[in-house]
Amino acid sequence: MRLFLLLSVLAAAPPHLAEKQAAAATIDAHATQLTALSDEVWRYAETALQETKSSKALADYAEKQGFKVTRGVAGMPTAFVAEFGSGKPVIGIMGEYDALPGLSQKAEPARAVIDAGAPGHGCGHNLFGVGSLAAAMAVKELIASGKLHGTVKFFGTPAEEAVGGKIYMMREGVMNGVDAMLAWHPDDETRADTKSTQAIVDVTVEFFGRAAHAAYDPWNGRSAVDGLELFTHAVNMMREHIHTSSRMHYAIVKGGDVPNVVPEYGKVWIWMRDEKRELVDEMLVRLRKMAAGSAMSADVESKVTVNGGDWNMLVNMTGERLAQANMEWLGPLSFTAEEQEFAKAIQRANKIEEKGLNTKVKEFDAHPGPADGGSTDVADISWNIPTIHVSVVTAAAGAPWHGWSVVACGGMSIGHKGMIFAAKALAATMVDLFADPANVKAMRDEFAKTSAGVTYKAYVPEGPPRLPTASN
Numbered sequence: 001m002r003l004f005l006l007l008s009v010l011a012a013a014p015p016h017l018a019e020k021q022a023a024a025a026t027i028d029a030h031a032t033q034l035t036a037l038s039d040e041v042w043r044y045a046e047t048a049l050q051e052t053k054s055s056k057a058l059a060d061y062a063e064k065q066g067f068k069v070t071r072g073v074a075g076m077p078t079a080f081v082a083e084f085g086s087g088k089p090v091i092g093i094m095g096e097y098d099a100l101p102g103l104s105q106k107a108e109p110a111r112a113v114i115d116a117g118a119p120g121h122g123c124g125h126n127l128f129g130v131g132s133l134a135a136a137m138a139v140k141e142l143i144a145s146g147k148l149h150g151t152v153k154f155f156g157t158p159a160e161e162a163v164g165g166k167i168y169m170m171r172e173g174v175m176n177g178v179d180a181m182l183a184w185h186p187d188d189e190t191r192a193d194t195k196s197t198q199a200i201v202d203v204t205v206e207f208f209g210r211a212a213h214a215a216y217d218p219w220n221g222r223s224a225v226d227g228l229e230l231f232t233h234a235v236n237m238m239r240e241h242i243h244t245s246s247r248m249h250y251a252i253v254k255g256g257d258v259p260n261v262v263p264e265y266g267k268v269w270i271w272m273r274d275e276k277r278e279l280v281d282e283m284l285v286r287l288r289k290m291a292a293g294s295a296m297s298a299d300v301e302s303k304v305t306v307n308g309g310d311w312n313m314l315v316n317m318t319g320e321r322l323a324q325a326n327m328e329w330l331g332p333l334s335f336t337a338e339e340q341e342f343a344k345a346i347q348r349a350n351k352i353e354e355k356g357l358n359t360k361v362k363e364f365d366a367h368p369g370p371a372d373g374g375s376t377d378v379a380d381i382s383w384n385i386p387t388i389h390v391s392v393v394t395a396a397a398g399a400p401w402h403g404w405s406v407v408a409c410g411g412m413s414i415g416h417k418g419m420i421f422a423a424k425a426l427a428a429t430m431v432d433l434f435a436d437p438a439n440v441k442a443m444r445d446e447f448a449k450t451s452a453g454v455t456y457k458a459y460v461p462e463g464p465p466r467l468p469t470a471s472n
């Protein structure tokens with residue numbers, strides 16, 4: 001009986017257990033430093049391409065740990081690479097650290113602003129960056145001690161929220177030679193992400209008219225805002241004739257100044273999304289026609305500018321299965337009664353069901369439905385390098401994402417626990433890739449099949465992204 005029990009325990013143990021346990025022990029040994037680093041980035045709360053202090057904190061930490069660090073890659077001062085080891089395989093892992101504007105919030109379970117109007121980590125990227133770097137560090141220790149062989153590369157990827165920093169890094173060749181890539185994201189669930197994400201295109205449409213007095217000589221004027229209004233009307237009529245999976249949302253950025261001047265300029269900013277890049281491309285063709293037609297009707301000029309966008313995620317089931325097994329080995333997550341109460345207070349404040357925190361690792365979903373709303377620049381990487389993506393709970397179940405609740409949990413023990421769990425899960429999955437070349441080959445074989453016949457082209461414009469200035 002005892003022997004039987006022992007055997008069944010052994011059967012449940014993951015492959016390369018000693019290496020995975022060593023990686024987890026390294027992360028535990030550094031947990032205090034890692035959570036301090038995460039809190040430091042949480043406090044800086046810097047937005048896209050302005051993550052100067054955040055990226056420096058992460059890069060400095062990596063350097064201190066013995067990584068070779070290259071800063072300011074791909075024309076972005078806040079992008080960096082930290083690498084260790086030599087030869088094959090080359091396994092990459094990505095970390096983000098940009099915050100969102102206007103979400104300043106204390107680590108408290110009710111809306112409590114630190115600095116009105118200031119940014120906050122409403123997507124948990126402080127945890128994302130440090131968690132991924134921690135996983136890379138644990139693997140580095142195994143390479144240093146000769147237990148694993150190859151190269152680990154951590155990519156510090158800025159500006160996920162606004163620019164898509166990863167896409168520029170990849171296009172500049174910074175990720176060349178990587179055999180497999182990993183990433184995670186803070187969430188209110190813990191799961192291997194077998195479901196794709198939506199493709200998105202980010203477009204501005206400008207209209208140029210002729211100013212005149214709106215009452216004295218309106219016949220001399222041509223209103224740019226007439227063109228703009230016709231355009232948004234056309235967009236809203238198009239909603240009737242698109243796939244149910246399509247999404248579009250716009251903001252009128254410039255719509256005239258005062259009633260007695262015929263506006264000579266109008267600008268609308270629109271995002272369009274769907275399950276697949278081809279469907280987004282089709283809508284983009286229609287958008288160009290609508291812009292031209294609206295301008296013609298109002299006797300003004302129009303200009304369409306594609307600012308960027310992301311592809312839909314190419315899921316790698318082979319990689320996701322490896323990650324799932326490791327999360328099941330590590331899970332479930334354990335939260336204290338105080339942490340559950342913290343989450344419930346957040347849920348009460350948001351008037352949603354008081355479910356607390358999800359502790360379970362979700363069952364593997366081999367047949368996921370279509371992508372939910374939401375996009376990421378990780379998806380662009382997935383069409384070029386086989387990519388594993390997981391989500392780990394760092395926030396109260398059902399609480400609004402990109403909101404204060406996520407900021408609050410990301411700056412205290414709930415977020416820290418999710419981050420440490422993610423670091424261990426990703427490190428263990430990297431152990432699978434380093435220790436067994438068959439896993440990398442299986443991932444690459446699947447990738448070759450699923451990406452066959454697709455020519456990748458980024459939506460983002462040529463050259464490095466425009467750096468933010470004080471005025472924008």
Ligand SMILES: [Zn+2]
Pocket residue numbers: 123124125160185
């Ligand atoms: Zn995010």
